[in-house]
Amino acid sequence: MNTITQQLAALGHTLPAVKAPAANYLSYTLHDNLLFVAGQIGRPGAARSVVVGAGLSAEAARQEAEIAALGVLAIINAVTDGDMQRVVQVQRLGVFIAATADFDGHSAIANGASDLMVAVLGERGRHARTAIGVASLPTGAAVEVDAIVRLQPVTA
Amino acid sequence: MNTITQQLAALGHTLPAVKAPAANYLSYTLHDNLLFVAGQIGRPGAARSVVVGAGLSAEAARQEAEIAALGVLAIINAVTDGDMQRVVQVQRLGVFIAATADFDGHSAIANGASDLMVAVLGERGRHARTAIGVASLPTGAAVEVDAIVRLQPVTA
Amino acid sequence: MNTITQQLAALGHTLPAVKAPAANYLSYTLHDNLLFVAGQIGRPGAARSVVVGAGLSAEAARQEAEIAALGVLAIINAVTDGDMQRVVQVQRLGVFIAATADFDGHSAIANGASDLMVAVLGERGRHARTAIGVASLPTGAAVEVDAIVRLQPVTA
Numbered sequence: 001m002n003t004i005t006q007q008l009a010a011l012g013h014t015l016p017a018v019k020a021p022a023a024n025y026l027s028y029t030l031h032d033n034l035l036f037v038a039g040q041i042g043r044p045g046a047a048r049s050v051v052v053g054a055g056l057s058a059e060a061a062r063q064e065a066e067i068a069a070l071g072v073l074a075i076i077n078a079v080t081d082g083d084m085q086r087v088v089q090v091q092r093l094g095v096f097i098a099a100t101a102d103f104d105g106h107s108a109i110a111n112g113a114s115d116l117m118v119a120v121l122g123e124r125g126r127h128a129r130t131a132i133g134v135a136s137l138p139t140g141a142a143v144e145v146d147a148i149v150r151l152q153p154v155t156a
Numbered sequence: 157m158n159t160i161t162q163q164l165a166a167l168g169h170t171l172p173a174v175k176a177p178a179a180n181y182l183s184y185t186l187h188d189n190l191l192f193v194a195g196q197i198g199r200p201g202a203a204r205s206v207v208v209g210a211g212l213s214a215e216a217a218r219q220e221a222e223i224a225a226l227g228v229l230a231i232i233n234a235v236t237d238g239d240m241q242r243v244v245q246v247q248r249l250g251v252f253i254a255a256t257a258d259f260d261g262h263s264a265i266a267n268g269a270s271d272l273m274v275a276v277l278g279e280r281g282r283h284a285r286t287a288i289g290v291a292s293l294p295t296g297a298a299v300e301v302d303a304i305v306r307l308q309p310v311t312a
Numbered sequence: 313m314n315t316i317t318q319q320l321a322a323l324g325h326t327l328p329a330v331k332a333p334a335a336n337y338l339s340y341t342l343h344d345n346l347l348f349v350a351g352q353i354g355r356p357g358a359a360r361s362v363v364v365g366a367g368l369s370a371e372a373a374r375q376e377a378e379i380a381a382l383g384v385l386a387i388i389n390a391v392t393d394g395d396m397q398r399v400v401q402v403q404r405l406g407v408f409i410a411a412t413a414d415f416d417g418h419s420a421i422a423n424g425a426s427d428l429m430v431a432v433l434g435e436r437g438r439h440a441r442t443a444i445g446v447a448s449l450p451t452g453a454a455v456e457v458d459a460i461v462r463l464q465p466v467t468a
Contacts (some may be wrong), residue, residue, distance in 0.1 A: 023263045024270040025285035029247040031306040032189070033344070036248040039286035045260075091341040092348040092460075096288045098257070101410070104357075104452035107335045114336040129337035130351035130458045132408045133448035136289035140260035146286045148248075150343045179419045180426040181441035185403040187462040188345070192404040195442035201416075252444045254413070292445035296416035302442045304404075 003082035004073060007120045018074045022138065028075050033088075035079060035149040039096070040071030041141035047098040048140060058105055061142055065095060065112030068145035072113075073120055076149060088150040090117055090127040096144040099133030106131045113145045159238035160229060163276045174230045178294065184231050189244075191235060191305040195252070196227030197297035203254040204296060214261055217298055221251060221268030224301035228269075229276055232305060244306040246273055246283040252300040255289030262287045269301045315394035316385060319432045330386045334450065340387050345400075347391060347461040351408070352383030353453035359410040360452060370417055373454055377407060377424030380457035384425075385432055388461060400462040402429055402439040408456040411445030418443045425457045 005015050021027055021038060029036045042064030072093075080086040095110040110131035117125035127147070137144045161171050177183055177194060185192045198220030228249075236242040251266035266287035273281035283303070293300045317327050333339055333350060341348045354376030384405075392398040407422035422443035429437035439459070449456045 021285070023267045023285075024274055025249070026282050027284070029245055029282075029284045029306075031244055031247060034190075034247070034346075036284040036304070038284040039288070047257075088343055089341055091343060091346070093337070094286065096286075098289075099448045100257075101291075101359075101412075101448050102452075103448045104450065106448070106450040110450075111335045118336055126338050126341075128339070128341045128348040128350040128458075129333070129335075130406065130408075130456070131450055132351070132446045132456060133410075134288045135291050135413075135447050136255050136257050136259045136262070138260065138262040138266075138287055140258075144286070144288060146284075148348070150341075177441070179423045179441075180430055181405070182438050183440065185401055185438075185440045185462075187400055187403060190346075190403070192440040192460070194440040195444070203413075250442065252442075254445075256413075257447075290444045291447050292411050292413050292415045292418070294416065294418040294422075294443055296414075300442070300444060302440075 002084060004077040004084055004120060005082055011119055013070060015077055016070055016074050018078050019071065028079060030079060033151045033153055035151055037072050037075050037147040039144045039146040040068045041138060042067040042143045044139035044141060046142040047137065058108060061109045062112035064143040065109055066116050068143045069113035069116045072145055072147050084121060086152045087121055087124045088152055090125050090147055090149050092148040093127040093129045094146045095129060095131040096134045096137060098137050098142050103133055106133055158240060160233040160240055160276060161238055167275055169226060171233055172226055172230050174234050175227065184235060186235060189307045189309055191307055193228050193231050193303040195300045195302040196224045197294060198223040198299045200295035200297060202298040203293065214264060217265045218268035220299040221265055222272050224299045225269035225272045228301055228303045240277060242308045243277055243280045244308055246281050246303055246305050248304040249283045249285045250302045251285060251287040252290045252293060254293050254298050259289055262289055314396060316389040316396055316432060317394055323431055325382060327389060328382055328386050330390050340391060342391060345463045345465055347463055349384050349387050349459040351456045351458040352380045353450060354379040354455045356451035356453060358454040359449065370420060373421045374424035376455040377421055378428050380455045381425035381428045384457055384459050396433060396436065398464045399433055399436045400464055402437050402459055402461050404460040405439045405441045406458045407441060407443040408446045408449060410449050410454050415445055418445055
């Protein structure tokens with residue numbers, strides 16, 4: 001079985017532990033095969049050195065998007081026991097980037113998340129995406145990613 | 157029957173009237189048991205005195221999140237005739253906070269919404285959450301909250 | 313048959329071509345009759361002259377919202393082969409407006425998108441809406457719109 005963990009390892013990534021929610025909410029909800037993954041962030045404080053449009057490296061911001069997407073994948077992995085066959089498709093990815101008013105390169109940064117989803121999940125990882133530049137993010141993160149994922153019905 | 161109104165009253169809250177949408181849209185849509193609640197805001201103009209990160213009280217902002225969540229609960233109440241048994245789960249809560257670029261305390265403010273959902277709806281109120289800091293909100297509100305809620309099928 | 317294209321023509325609009333996604337994602341995903349439309353933007357660079365709250369014309373921004381909504385309609389048209397009967401309802405519209413911190417007129421601008429959806433799709437176009445003011449958008453657009461649409465099951 002080709003698992004999410006194996007795919008990540010082949011790409012040089014280690015699946016992070018699923019973080020306990022920072023507050024009074026859940027990492028995910030799942031009903032009728034529709035999985036909602038809570039917003040996952042890159043590194044706390046990263047926006048201080050990586051705030052987009054204010055002297056940051058776009059590559060550094062792209063890595064923050066990748067870190068946030070790793071958090072999303074960790075939750076998908078936990079929900080599916082790592083069985084990628086249970087993922088029908090990532091239906092939607094929301095990518096929120098801490099950015100200045102005059103920044104316009106959100107797409108390339110958001111690709112840090114999108115490319116990882118596709119590299120790990122293949123066609124199942126392709127998604128409709130909404131990327132926007134926000135004022136700030138929890139813990140001073142530079143990027144936050146959430147997801148809506150269609151799963152296979154569990155068969156008895 | 158333990159209703160949403162009764163739970164709110166026990167917590168010292170009064171259920172607000174469902175506000176007519178401020179524009180050409182609906183307060184909610186419901187199909188296949190998936191309820192989408194339109195963005196509900198705290199008090200108009202609150203961002204002027206409560207804009208997060210610019211000398212506001214975090215507690216005041218938390219209350220704005222609570223007010224916005226009350227608007228969401230009012231809509232859930234209207235759709236379900238107050239019958240909490242019809243709520244399977246709040247699948248996702250979006251919390252949008254008017255904030256400065258260097259603010260990082262979004263989670264505590266968003267808890268004003270999350271805590272209320274759980275206090276009123278119990279386990280059914282637990283949700284995946286995405287909280288972000290935005291530039292500004294309609295009518296100068298400090299916080300906006302929207303929701304996706306899974307309901308029980310209506311039985312004949 | 314009254315098609316989306318015909319309705320748009322009657323309103324004086326031309327349906328734009330579906331844009332290829334600017335990056336590694338899809339224009340839409342569709343499973344179990346739930347269509348997720350990726351964020352569609354107004355004109356690149358429009359935020360420079362139309363950034364809301366910083367000397368723009370609200371009417372110009374409203375037109376940007378309309379352009380973004382045309383992009384959403386182009387995708388709905390492609391998915392349904394223009395057959396509006398296949399749209400059960402636009403369940404949710406997200407409207408993201410590049411705005412300053414003290415701007416408060418988001419609703420009127422977002423109506424540029426909402427009004428078009430209803431003018432073209434009628435009651436099927438009515439939607440729950442979340443409108444927020446963001447720091448910036450991809451390519452310097454002034455407005456971005458995404459959608460979740462409930463479609464009829466395809467019958468054999």
